[in-house]
Amino acid sequence: MAIAVFVIFVAIVLIASSHTSQRAGSVGGYFVANRSVHWSVNGIAFAGGYLSVASFLGICGLISFFGFDGFLYSIGFLAGWIVALFVIAEPMKRMGTFTFPDALNRNYNHPGIQLAAGLSVLVVSLFYLVPQMVGAGVLVEPLLGIPHYWGVIMVGTVVILIVASGGMTSTTYVQFFNGGLLLVFATVLTGAVLLRGVNTADLPPQEGDVDLEPYTFEEVNVDISGDLPKVDLPHARIVDRHAKIDRYTGQETEVFYRMSRLVPAISDGEGGYTAELKGRTPHFVSPPEEHELWAVDYVEGRPFLRVEDWWRLVSGAEDADRLVETQFRAVLADGRVLVNGVPEGPTNRLRQVGGVAKLPDDYGGNTGTVGPIRLLSVFADESTLVNQPADISFTTDTDEDVTIYYHRPTTGAVFMRPGLMFPVEAQTGEPPVVTLLNRLNFISLMLALFLGTSALPHILIRYYTVPSADDARKSTVVGIIGIGVFYVLTMYLGLGAVASGALNPETSNMSAPLLARSFGEVLFAVISGIAFTTVLATVSGLIMAASGAVAHDFVGNLLHREISDNAKVLTGRIVAVVIGLIGIVLGIAFREMNVSFLVGWAFAVAASANLPALLLMLFWRKTTAVGIISSILVGIIASVGLILLSPDMWARYGLDPASAPMPLNQPGIVSIPLSFLTLVVVSLKTRGRAPA
Template sequence: MLHDTSPLAVLIFAAFVVGVIGLSFWLGRKKQSAAAYYAAHGEVHWFVNGIAFAGDYLSAASFLGICGMIAFSGYDGFLYSIGFLAGWVVALFVIAEPIKALGRFTFADALDAKFNSRGIKMAVAISTLVVSIFYLIPQMVGAGSLITPLLGLPHAVGVVLVGVAVTLIVVTAGMVSTTWVQFIKGSLLVFFCGILTLLILGRGLTVNAGRPGTENLTPQVKTIRPDGTVLIDGQPQTRDHDLRPVGTILRLPERYAGKTATGPLKPLEYLSALEDSTIVTWSATRHSDEEGTHVTYSPIEKKGADLLKPGGYFKGLSSGTLAGRLDFASLMLALFCGTASLPHILIRYYTVKDAAAARKSTVVGIAAIGVFYVLTLYLGLGAMTSGALDPTDTNMAAPLLAKSFSTTLFAVISAIAFTTVLGTVSGLIMAGSGAVAHDLVENVFAVPMTDHEKVRCGKIAAVALGVIAMALGILFKNFNVSFLVGWAFNIAASANLPALVMLLFWPRTTKQGIIAAVTVGMMASLGWILLSADTFEKVYGLSGNLSPMPFSQPGLVTIPLGFMVLVVVSLLTPRPVAVRT
């Protein structure tokens, strides 16, 4: 669909960017120490750090991806939310306090605290970079693909804008400015999702909501011709002849017999009324011939109760095959184990004063992220029944839902969607900068540096990573990259979690064991992903049947593999000398 862009959205976003960059320069006006650049002196208030956790963690994939998945497929998007949140339990109960006590600036500091081994620092720095770059690509590509419908600018402009803004945020005041940007973003995101949810409940459910045309349930065909022109139902696409917006209620529950709208609903009433309603969702099928690629969008009448149970998106669940179920279990395991292994999340533990502040800020983070995921469920369901959805673009579900209320709200939500990218990318660049400058240059290659030079080295690394991020964002423009976030969780969980957990719970762990577990966990999960059916289909454009892997998500195999490698290698190498203090 062609979207009207809003000058107000551009204005709000520009004001936000100018505001946060101004704030960053102000925060960075004094000369900095390495402790300030990497860890904000460990002086961030626990509440600010907690909201910043949310700003760091809730990426564009969380906000737009989950809303879209719920709006188009129903319940399964909520399964992602449950998995994303559950990972924080591992972070709080198992990882937070030791990582705070053992490390100084980076995750490698903590893993290496007992051994002082360059091999460990090297392996962990590389796994940090791999995980952070896989996480970074979808953020940057997302920035580019969002900017066109939201702000009316070309893809590359979105990528460069985010890349430059984030690099400035990081090089001005490092972790101090990153923290504040994430705090502001986290607060705005939760607050405006709350406003949208109140509006959704206030509007209730309406039969054939949205603009005229949504009640028309004939299939729609979009044809992309070889020369790039687009036809809608055989005629050239224009503003007046475009795909009709979709996503409506066909029938309300019997208790509303004779009415076309429920009026305002309470939170549980809303869900219950939706379960008893009949809803029209749209699915896409594509085929190609000499005229071009045809995508047919067809309406499917569904019972609310069927949309609100698992299996709409994860076909492995509804098909009931063993491989499909293992694939799902593997993803849920990776989400559970991955959060506490993500370097850009872990470094936030070095910005608070002590273990008590680390605990308190995690609780605040869990509260903010948990509330956000509950609100996202309402946003997705509200979009599903708003009559405003673009059948070609699931990522537009949340902004278009906002548009069904007012164009001002659309502008605000568009600007916020875009700023979600800034908060997460600045966290990723910080993590990468620490891995390159602190772990590799300072510790592995042992380049002697004064404190001031350490900061400069970190900033140079941040600029380099910013440039790489922009290049990747433009290079991967035409790839479907949303699943790369899932890869990042799998690789983080497979490479980092076994080493971290065994270091804490098994005194026999040796440095060779840690190096082997990190290396094998990373290579095995990465190799599995590159050979998986998902990658064959979505990246190489081959048939998924050619893949040698039994299912696509590696975590179920590669996380235990990491533990096993660590135990075997540790037992084969000499017992570590007791250096515990």
């Protein structure tokens, strides 16, 4: 069904494109949609192009996993539009004709500016393109059951078709269509969340062919006073232990026990059995020829399945210590994969997690339908307990790579304020320098979000599709309203997902579609379809921006002569296909990459490379061409360089993050001022030589 909805969406988009493609033959038609887009359409298209999968799936997921810290992205992503509207929109429209390098170069007529700015458009577009393509693949795997690369190829092909045929006109339609869908269905989903309210007892039924049903975790009493912990279960014993140790205090913060136990099995009389395992009844044959993992023991004549699984220790202050069941995935030394102690398979997968464990007393376990403000205050209450998803990975003595997924009960008051994702508060025993770096990372990210939005190439090109500067301003206002409303709704989608216990423990990116699925297959199919059009809309904007940069800013300046309009359009189309193909390749190559990870960096690169040049060109008369060129190049090199030297990348290279030459993960706080400084110093130095 999801695929049917997606096909319908794509068909609408392609029909609209083919309808407009005859108008895309001219330079104006191909690159700027003949400057004839109505401001209201352009405004919704701003929203549709800007709200990427990182905003839609990424932020909802982060809110559902980390509470308020996910919402910080919403705040920062919207705040950037203030700069875009009040400072950038009108001058950009007045000064440029096709691309933002045009506008930068307006007063200088220096080919170097267009080359440098064109290069930065290409770099930022590619940085932004990769996570979008990866996101398409991530979506397609669980939704349509086809491999990751098919998702990337599918989206890539559709985008290439759209952009190469219809240029900016059809890109505008895709973005408009997507913006409208996002706003309408985020509102619908929010309404459904408020109607359902928050409930501690029954998680909503999961319809359809569900492999991620919610599950209530069992608890048993345990006595850990002796050498060997004793559990209050027949035929069960503790066989292994793993503790999470605080880096600074050396104390154990979480303790997990591996329990070997017997689960009742039912024989079918022909050598097959079924067993209740994590609420599920897998059917298996024992003894299997291939391995010993389905081991059936007979006790007093009754069959049992022997399972080893991990439980988390919960220390009670007054009552006894308890063990709480967890879920886990283990990769054995020989490569076999176990989920919850038995081989992974279509009937044995990780369950959905989340849910609210406790509500304020006056609700009696169920809020019923709540208003939008009430929902937020219920979540933020001191006595609310949220099942925050958490995981821990380690290798056992027997060379198993284990990842345990468990609930960390978090009070609402903590869940709804900063700190869970960005550890801004000083921890006990933490060296002051670590606290300082954490805080700088946070400030750096917020700075990049604030300054990056208005410098994103696929946003900047939208200013050239409307007739006048007035229209540019009006459409930006419409864009801000649409995006602002959407970001407020992300809060409800994220909280709704955790309240409904609709979280995939392995990835936060699936929270919004899984929330939709808790309301039924139709909404699930629509939301999944929209997730794909979101990728289409953002990617087509990015490819369009890159295509314009190469055809308009590179080719003429490199060949040192004007090229004909027809040649420009042809170049634009060819570049669109090439960039699309590069995007497909990178999307497949970087499939392991976290979607929201790269997006934050793309903002930092855009803010460092483009924004100082844009701002000072507008507001500082002493700015020179050489100053602009140096600032763009320094901005690109500094931001990309600092990213490549950051602890996060160090971890990706397989090195110790602590030994990374750059202590910060977020480059903005260094690279943005550096780029400003470069522009000022170089401009002052070169001012005498080349009068501006």
